[in-house]
Amino acid sequence: MKKKLTKDWLLENIYNLILDTNTPQSERELMLKAKMALENNDYYIPVAKELVSDISRLAINRKLSSETIAFYMALQKSPQLHNKIGPNTFLFFFRY
Numbered sequence: 321m322k323k324k325l326t327k328d329w330l331l332e333n334i335y336n337l338i339l340d341t342n343t344p345q346s347e348r349e350l351m352l353k354a355k356m357a358l359e360n361n362d363y364y365i366p367v368a369k370e371l372v373s374d375i376s377r378l379a380i381n382r383k384l385s386s387e388t389i390a391f392y393m394a395l396q397k398s399p400q401l402h403n404k405i406g407p408n409t410f411l412f413f414f415r416y
Contacts, residue, residue, distance in 0.1 A: 325400045333394070334388075337391060344377060368395055372392065375392045
């Protein structure tokens with residue numbers, strides 16, 4: 321992924337995989353779950369992290385389609401998914 325992970329990029333790629341006739345039903349179900357979460361205004365970073373996790377579990381049991389592999393690899397390259405501290409993380413510093 322050359323540009324920053326955004327909600328729009330994520331939704332666009334999920335839609336493309338849902339509509340792709342080569343996407344197996346098991347992969348399509350994961351994409352539909354993520355699409356619904358994004359459409360319900362869930363924050364996109366946790367949705368993307370969960371999708372990566374779900375795709376990983378699916379890959380253990382069966383071979384993934386080449387389109388899903390490409391999408392998964394693009395997500396894995398996103399530094400936003402690997403940050404320990406995100407925009408919704410609150411840090412509290414106490415002084416003794």
